[in-house]
Amino acid sequence: MLSCKEVTHLLSEAQDRKITLPERVNLEMHLAICKGCKNFKSQMSFLREACQRYVKNQEKIDD
Amino acid sequence: MKFAHLQLRDETLAEDVVQEALAAALTSAKEFAGRSALKTWVFAILRNKIIDQIRLQSRTTNVSSFSQQEESLDETFETLFKANAHWSPGNRPNDWGNPEEALRQQRFWDVFDACLKHLPENTARVFMMREFLEFETAEVCQELSITISNCNVILHRARNGLRNCLEKNWFTAGEQPC
Numbered sequence: 540m541l542s543c544k545e546v547t548h549l550l551s552e553a554q555d556r557k558i559t560l561p562e563r564v565n566l567e568m569h570l571a572i573c574k575g576c577k578n579f580k581s582q583m584s585f586l587r588e589a590c591q592r593y594v595k596n597q598e599k600i601d602d
Numbered sequence: 603m604k605f606a607h608l609q610l611r612d613e614t615l616a617e618d619v620v621q622e623a624l625a626a627a628l629t630s631a632k633e634f635a636g637r638s639a640l641k642t643w644v645f646a647i648l649r650n651k652i653i654d655q656i657r658l659q660s661r662t663t664n665v666s667s668f669s670q671q672e673e674s675l676d677e678t679f680e681t682l683f684k685a686n687a688h689w690s691p692g693n694r695p696n697d698w699g700n701p702e703e704a705l706r707q708q709r710f711w712d713v714f715d716a717c718l719k720h721l722p723e724n725t726a727r728v729f730m731m732r733e734f735l736e737f738e739t740a741e742v743c744q745e746l747s748i749t750i751s752n753c754n755v756i757l758h759r760a761r762n763g764l765r766n767c768l769e770k771n772w773f774t775a776g777e778q779p780c
Contacts, residue, residue: 542686542687542688543683543687543688543689544683544687544688545687547758547762548754548758551754551757551758551761551762552754552757552758554757554761555732555738555739555754555757556739573688573689574694574697575689575694575695576689576695578694578695578696578697578698579695579765581697581698581701582695582698582701582765582768582769583761583765585698585701585702586733586761586764586765587733588702588705589701589705589714590733590734591733592705593711593714593734594605594734596711597604597605597645598641598642598645
């Protein structure tokens, strides 16, 4: 079983590469029972979204 | 300007790249019709100028260097966990509800900006190359001559630092009803 700390690393890497099947299985097993890491996962996708929006906003301002 | 300044962390340099980008855009502006297309295009030039500048800087600075700031960020991260590497009860990441709501609020962007500026310089650089300039991690490593595992560590540090900062200063500060 992965620890929460390991899960945060894996969730960060999942933003940058396709994680392997065994990694995914381990991850899902953990997420199924861990609310904190589930929230962490949503927060990672939100960060990605916020960054994309941030750049878009800059495009509008920077002229 | 702000976009360039944040990434280069140097006001004079930022002014230079913005000027260069505008100049480059002007010399061939005739080719472009439509104002919105022009804006996007100037921005694309600016992006490339920032990348050039980062390349130049990366020859003289060592991004993998580990400063006091990075160390304290890592220490903060460690305090979120119990000895068994699971979240300690008070530090479990919260449910941010419907965070997309925040993206429409100027106050949120002020906090977001402050949190970005709060990241250690090298950590922020790697993060912004990945998220703002949309480099693949392999490219970031190559450009900055760092290993992929180092890159992963730095990105993880940045993301967690930002996440923590937003959670403390926005998502629990009561700016939005939840």
